[in-house]
Amino acid sequence: MKKSNSRYALTPLRIAMVFALGAIPPLVLAQENPAATVAREHYEIPAAPLNTMLxxxxxxxxxxxxxxxxxxxxYQGRAVRGNMTAEQAIAACLQGTELVLDVTANGTLTVTSAPAVLNVAPTNITATDAQLPSIAVNGSALSDDQLYYNPSNSSSVSRTDTPLKQTAQSVDVLSAKLLKDRQATNLSDALKSSPGVQQTVSNRGGAQYKIRGFLVEKTSTNGMPNAGVNGSSIQGIERVEVIKGPDSIMSGSSTPGGTINIIRKAPVKYDVRTLSLEVADYGELKQGLDLGGALNEDRSLSYRLNLSNMKSDNASPDFDGKRDVFVAPALTWEGEHTRLTFGAEYGKQRQAAPYSTMALNGKIQKLPTYRVFRKDDGFRSENKTGYYEFSQDLIDDWTFNSKATYVDNTDTLRLWQLNAFNQDGSVVFASPFSAVNNSKSWSLQNDIRGKFKTGFITHKVLVGVDYQHILTVQNDRDVPGERGSYPQVNIYDTDSLDLLPKVGGATYRSSDRRTQQRGLILQDQMDVGDRTHVLLAAKKAKWISDGTVYSSDGTASQSPPDVAEKWVPNVGISYDVSPQMTVYANVIHGFNGSSGYDTTTFQLLPPLTSESKEVGAKFSFLDDALTLTTAYFELQQDNVPLTDPITRRNIGIQSQESKGYDFTLTGELVPGWNIAAGYTHVKYVVPKLAKGDTSEFSSQPGDTATLWTSYELQEGRYKGFGAGLGMVAFSNAIGGIGSDSYEIPGGASTDLSVFYHAKEYSLTLGVKNVFDRTLYYGSGTSAFIPLREERNARLTFVYNF
Structure with missing residues (x-):
């Protein structure tokens, strides 16, 4: 049952909406004062040779x-469309080049060479913002991410800044503009715009992502592999990239489906000062601050500081509230041939247990309140990160590059697990789960990159070494007499759940796991003539894993080190049929050391191997303002842990396959009208599955579609007003395993927003799941079925000062 509020209750969100919406008319009139604004032009300049565009x-x-x-x-410039100043228009068409725009104190505009290859940095500028301040700007002061839904480049697939059109792989880039327009509040929210990503929530609280059917066990940040799926707070994210297909060569480890790469906000040379305030249902209040700029006169030293603080009184549907604190400072020094960035992140969160239900007799139950945990059950996490990024020009077109990251993450989980029920809803068996997981990871990437020609072939080569060390320690709780039957608790009586005893802390150390990954990378990106682009890459990957499993009585079972080593080759080719169409194909391999155990023998499972085959085409329309990517894929992963459907223990290994097709359409249809849409169809195959059984693949819908489109008025008295419409749709699936299975119905969730963008501020009111539909995520058990978010509203105010 949804939360019940009095029809006329003055919640903080409603009060804020009244004041904010009431303030818009006078603010709009104030914007009409010519003396208060600076002139902008509407540019409609198609992509052409850069000198022509200038x-x-x-x-x-x-x-x-x-x-x-x-x-x-x-150079070929990128199409410029929208209301902007001359400085913004020039900076926009310089994107993807190694040129910058300098503006002198008297306003003279000069295009010159950058002292080094540009690392595109984020700003708070969009195509509908007012003129840049009267200070010097360069090409990196305005990024594709802030202007467009379809940024043109990515450095994640090959570690080199490569046009997405020439990349022989399907990549979804979720830009800062798209994340802002959709009011994304976390990584899960951001990934709604990628149709290839399936989401769910585990009964232990963590978000889970699957790409083309396969679980994403680790994400990466700025191309550096993380120990798990934890990433930066949305306050510190500039863009999110979904790289489809194994990415073991570049990111260190990957499932066959692909990798999720998070790009941090980076230091900038020119002032960024943004304050944000958000209010939402359940008394949620969030404050954010984004500061950046130069620290000295020649702008060789720059910084970025992101801060956010969120607190809510309650959480859906009636859990105790949430907390989220995030701090991220970063500092960059850039000389004529050297660039060095140091940064750190600190995050601390308190998250409520999942919004969920269960199934009886193969049918999902409608509960009075969708809560199957105690009201104070939940999860706490603390994350500490330190990193550096270093680049040194050598001779001519050769550079040395180095990155390193250290992450210390601790998750504390306390909740009850209801495992079995009577027909009347009373609890037959329940057990408390209390755990403290700590992981420490060190990651390092070093490489040398160069460019040279052999006849009509241009080579971009990379030779590098990678290293990652992950140490994980888990502590669990085991107290005799706590687990058992609780007949006084009934899932149809929400208040009775709080009769369960409060969950205590962990009582013993249950396991230690250590994983090392070492790699030697060889890569050659070749431009054969003007139209053919070939990527040849290989990695000699070595995994070393060992661990110890402890019983609550103190006995230990230690496994000997497991060493796996293999050459992993990748090849991709793309061909420019025309300036508007590119076709591509690839064969990509994956290799991932296992940290799982056969719970019968206590031996480490063999490493996972995978192969992906993909063919596709990429199209650009309306002078590169709109892009379409289509792909057909076949994926196979071997040595996948096989789980006993009754005991839920690992009992062996199996192979899994998925095949299908997808497409994404992103960009601008006409000035002010943006769209991000996509569709994915996947068919799942588990060759070794016993007849009549149900695969864990089955809990995933075979068809998913996503849409977000927004329109902003470009001229006239109400310029800056706009609205957005979004939808996430999915087909039905089968949850559970074997005799425990049940049907998960398909459905669609619709989001709406209205907004106003002015010179110095923006105001957005968004409502998610407008029609308040009850929708379910996939789950492998009938005792826990997570629900997708209920209807909720959010008001966001952003002020640039």
């Missing part, structure tokens, strides 16, 4: 742009 901007703006014709001649 001349067009100069002609339309009436500004003088100084540049050396031979300097800009090799």
């Amino acid at each position: 001349l067009n901007i100069a002609r339309q703006s009436g500004r003088v742009i100084s540049f050396e014709p031979t300097l800009v001649a090799p």
Whole structure:
């Protein structure tokens, strides 16, 4: 049952909405004062040779742009569309080049060479913002991520800044503009815009992601592998990339489905000062601060500082509230040939138990309140991260690059697990679960990159070494007499759940696990003529795993070190049929050391291997304003742990396959009208599955679709007003395993938003799941079925000062 509120209750969210919406008309009128704003032009300049585009901007703006014709001649500019200043228009068409725009104190515009290859940095500028301040700007002061739903480049697939169109792999880039428009509050929210990503929640609280059917066990941040799926707070995220297919060569480890790579907000040379306030249902209040800029006169030293604090009184449907604190400072020094960044992150969260139900006799139960845990059950986590990124120019087109990250993460879980029920809903068996998991990981990447030509072939080569060390310690609780029958507790009586005893802390150390990954990487990106692009890569990967399992009585079972070593080859090729169409194909392999145990023999399971085959096409329309990617794929993973459906223990290994097709469409249809849409169809096969049994694949829908589209008025008295519409739809699936199975119905959730963007601020009111539909995630058990979010509203105010 949904939360019940008085029809006229003045919740903090409703009060804020009244004041905010009431304040819009006078603020709009204030924006109409010509003296209070700066002039902008509406640019509609198609992609063309860069010198032609610069001349067009100069002609339309009436500004003088100084540049050396031979300097800009090799470059093709990106289409410029929207209301912006001359500085913004020039910076936008310089994206993807190694050129920058300098603006002198008297306003002279000059296009020059960058001192080093640009690392695109985020800002708070969008195509509908007012003019940049009267200070120097360069090409990196305005990023694709802030302007477009379809950024043109990514450095995650090959570690080099490569146009997505030439990348022989399907990659979904969720830009800062898209995340902002959708009011994404966390990584799960952001990934709604990637149709290939299936989501669910485990009965122990953690978010789980699957790409093309396969579980994502680890994410990466700035290309560095994480120990799990934890990542930066949304306050510190610039963009999210979903790289489909194994990515063991670049990210260190990957499932066959793909990798989720998080890009942090980076230091910037020009001022960023953004304050955000959000209010939402359940008394949620969040404050955020994003600061950045130069620390010295020549702008060689720059910084970024992100802070956020969130607190809610309660959590859906009637749990105790949530907390989230995030701090992320970063500092960059950039010389003529050197760039060095140091950064740190600290996060501390308190999350409520999942919004969920269960199934009886193969049918999902409708509960008075969708809560199958105590009200104070939940999870706490604390994350400490330190990192550096270093780049040194060597000779000509050669550079040395180094990255390292240290992460210390602790998760504390306390909740009851209801395992079996009578027909009347009373609890036959329940057990408390209390655990403290600590993981410490060290990751290092070093490589040398260079560029040279052999005849008509241009080579971009990379030779590198990787290292990652993960140490995981888990503590569990085992107190005799706590687990058993609780007939006084009934799932149809929510208050009775709170009669369960409060869960105590962990009582013993249950396991230690250590995993090392070492790799030697060889890669050659070749441009054969003007149209053919080939990627050849190989990694000699070595995994070393060992661990100890402890019983509550103190006895231990130690496994000998398990060493696995293998060459992992990848090959991809793309061909530009025309400036608007590219076709591609790839064969990508994965290799991942196992940290799982056969719970019968206590031996480590063999490493997982995988192979992905993919063919596809990429199209650009409307002068690169709109992009379409289509793909057909076949994936296979071997040595997958096989779980006993009754005991839920690992008892062996099996193979799994998935095949299907997908497409994504992102970009701008007409000025002000943006779209991000996609569809994925997947068919699952488990060759060794016994007849009549049910695969864990079955809990995933075979068809998923996602849509977000928004329109913003570009001219007139109400310029800056707009609205957005979103939808996530999915087909039905089968939950549980074997005789414990049940049907998970398909459905769709609809989101709406209205917004106003002005020079110095923006205001957005969004409502998710507008029609308040009861929708379910997939689950492998009938005792726990998580629900997708119920209807909720959020008001976001952003002020640029």
